[in-house]
Amino acid sequence: MELFKQILASFEGSIPNDSKTFAAIARGAGPEEVSACAASEGLHALAGALFEACEEGLAQDDAPRPLSDVVDSRLREFREQIPPDCRTAQLIDAKASLEEISEAAESEGLHSLAALLAEVEQGRGAD
Incomplete structure (x- = not known):
């Protein structure tokens, strides 16, 4: 989860406060949900970074997911x-x-x- 937090920190201030992405982060949603929200709202850089982290399995438990x-x-x-x-x-x-x-x-x-x-x-x- 540390990488997930680092990614979110690097995008701090660039996520609109009235977005689904911001709301998902505020309620503690996981990387997949935040990434899906970001992608649906056109925040492609954030979605891509989270997608990459999920792909490598680093965002949750260091166990790679296919x-x-x-x-x-x-x-x-x-x-x-x-x-x-x-x-x-x-x-x-x-x-x-x-x-x-x-x-x-x-x-x-x-x-x-x-x-x-x-x-x-x-x-x-x-x-």
């Missing part, structure tokens, strides 16, 4: 926030490829989800 678990968790969180009849929701429900979901999200104006998935795809390409 990237697929982190991505699945994020997709479920986003899925709950979007209408069931949009193409992105349908692709998430169908467990389509991240590329397909990302393209649909971008075309439907879900830019924070598309950005998050682009980061994941870039990370996979670097491995």
Whole structure:
């Protein structure tokens, strides 16, 4: 949790007080929830830093979580926030490829989800 606290400290003052991200931090939410809020509000630098920490397993208990678990968790969180009849929701429900979901999200104006998935795809390409 120390890394999580350090990341939040480094973004102190740049998170709007009336945002979902600020509220999540204030109530002591975990790194995954804060990251999802940040991504949904366009705070991509914070979301990316927390995503990286979660991917490495450093934010919670030093036990690495598989990237697929982190991505699945994020997709479920986003899925709950979007209408069931949009193409992105349908692709998430169908467990389509991240590329397909990302393209649909971008075309439907879900830019924070598309950005998050682009980061994941870039990370996979670097491995």
